[in-house]
Amino acid sequence: MLPQALENVVNAIGRLPGVGSRTAERYAYFLLKSDPKVAKTLAKSLDSLHAGIKTCPKTFALISSDETLSSLYTDPTRDKSVVLVVEEPLDIIAIEKTHSFQGTYHVLGGVLSPIDGVEPKDLHIKELLKRVVDDVVHEIIIATNASVEGESTAIFLQKAIRKGNQAVKVSRLARGIPIGVDLEYTDQITLTHALNGRTNYE
Amino acid sequence: MLPQALENVVNAIGRLPGVGSRTAERYAYFLLKSDPKVAKTLAKSLDSLHAGIKTCPKTFALISSDETLSSLYTDPTRDKSVVLVVEEPLDIIAIEKTHSFQGTYHVLGGVLSPIDGVEPKDLHIKELLKRVVDDVVHEIIIATNASVEGESTAIFLQKAIRKGNQAVKVSRLARGIPIGVDLEYTDQITLTHALNGRTNYE
Numbered sequence: 587m588l589p590q591a592l593e594n595v596v597n598a599i600g601r602l603p604g605v606g607s608r609t610a611e612r613y614a615y616f617l618l619k620s621d622p623k624v625a626k627t628l629a630k631s632l633d634s635l636h637a638g639i640k641t642c643p644k645t646f647a648l649i650s651s652d653e654t655l656s657s658l659y660t661d662p663t664r665d666k667s668v669v670l671v672v673e674e675p676l677d678i679i680a681i682e683k684t685h686s687f688q689g690t691y692h693v694l695g696g697v698l699s700p701i702d703g704v705e706p707k708d709l710h711i712k713e714l715l716k717r718v719v720d721d722v723v724h725e726i727i728i729a730t731n732a733s734v735e736g737e738s739t740a741i742f743l744q745k746a747i748r749k750g751n752q753a754v755k756v757s758r759l760a761r762g763i764p765i766g767v768d769l770e771y772t773d774q775i776t777l778t779h780a781l782n783g784r785t786n787y788e
Numbered sequence: 789m790l791p792q793a794l795e796n797v798v799n800a801i802g803r804l805p806g807v808g809s810r811t812a813e814r815y816a817y818f819l820l821k822s823d824p825k826v827a828k829t830l831a832k833s834l835d836s837l838h839a840g841i842k843t844c845p846k847t848f849a850l851i852s853s854d855e856t857l858s859s860l861y862t863d864p865t866r867d868k869s870v871v872l873v874v875e876e877p878l879d880i881i882a883i884e885k886t887h888s889f890q891g892t893y894h895v896l897g898g899v900l901s902p903i904d905g906v907e908p909k910d911l912h913i914k915e916l917l918k919r920v921v922d923d924v925v926h927e928i929i930i931a932t933n934a935s936v937e938g939e940s941t942a943i944f945l946q947k948a949i950r951k952g953n954q955a956v957k958v959s960r961l962a963r964g965i966p967i968g969v970d971l972e973y974t975d976q977i978t979l980t981h982a983l984n985g986r987t988n989y990e
Contacts (some may be wrong), residue, residue, distance in 0.1 A: 589852040625837050
């Protein structure tokens with residue numbers, strides 16, 4: 587029903603997560619009505635996406651192809667003895683936006699999931715344990731998601747780290763009531779975490 | 789914070805309507821994790837989008853560059869004496885999906901909007917009036933949206949058509965309670981339309 591050139595764009599955009607055919611049509615039509623430069627710019631950026639990016643061999647964060655290590659690792663102002671462990675590279679951006687963390691990052695590249703066949707060897711755990719020794723790490727903050735897989739990965743990690751080095755402090759991001767949400771609208775699991783993890787006035 | 793190649797994709801995708809920076813990041817990261825072919829295919833389709841599409845000089849529907857007229861117009865099984873008038877080319881797809889219309893289409897290319905400076909001469913109204921004569925049209929169904937602009941465009945069109953040809957039947961898509969929605973959840977304006985436009989059992 588659509589001209590082939592438009593159909594091709596609709597199908598290609600429809601591959602994006604959560605984009606149905608209606609949304610894909612709307613995006614494609616928007617691009618068609620816009621200055622051709624908008625579509626061309628997007629095309630050009632997509633064309634050079636994979637070639638322009640690689641993962642940092644130390645932290646597994648995404649870096650430009652012309653870099654050797656993540657700038658968040660090489661930056662001398664960052665504390666290499668504190669490592670925050672995340673599932674995916676984009677999680678780093680969420681933490682960085684807080685401007686509240688001055689340590690370094692380590693990307694696991696996923697979570698343990700026996701159903702999906704993801705075992706410890708598939709994640710960058712060995713490399714993390716090596717960093718504990720190499721960078722004399724004294725604290726590891728585990729920031730995996732609150733999913734079943736995220737939680738079990740956190741427990742696995744904690745045991746693996748303790749096994750190698752009893753002295754290193756291992757912590758987990760706090761669970762509790764998010765800012766701006768009223769008590770009465772908070773779910774029971776979150777509220778249980780908030781109660782158990784209550785903080786004392788010093 | 790992001791590698792330049794990824795940042796470029798995020799920025800370009802962020803130009804799409806309703807796509808914020810978070811969603812753009814998610815799309816870009818999805819493409820990065822997927823087979824490079826997915827991004828390349830999208831890039832290629834976007835690159836040839838504008839060159840592959842033009843508008844039908846008769847109906848103003850979108851057609852491939854190598855076509856001369858919309859196939860929905862040239863198809864001998866379609867009734868040229870019935871014309872359904874829509875705002876935008878994508879509206880045709882919504883109607884075609886119903887398989888309930890065998891006439892032809894005419895795309896206005898927008899709606900009258902004094903605030904945005906859209907006057908009758910900016911829409912394909914002259915061409916519609918010409919079709920009324922050329923194709924001996926006996927019915928025009930106006931399917932502009934229910935917005936203020938859509939309604940006033942419909943009224944303007946109806947008057948313009950009547951002025952040129954008293955015999956042509958001009959109708960408007962029915963307003964009423966959509967299928968699957970309960971009476972108690974229907975808004976008052978829709979309900980008023982449903983009451984006024986009630987259909988008799990024959």
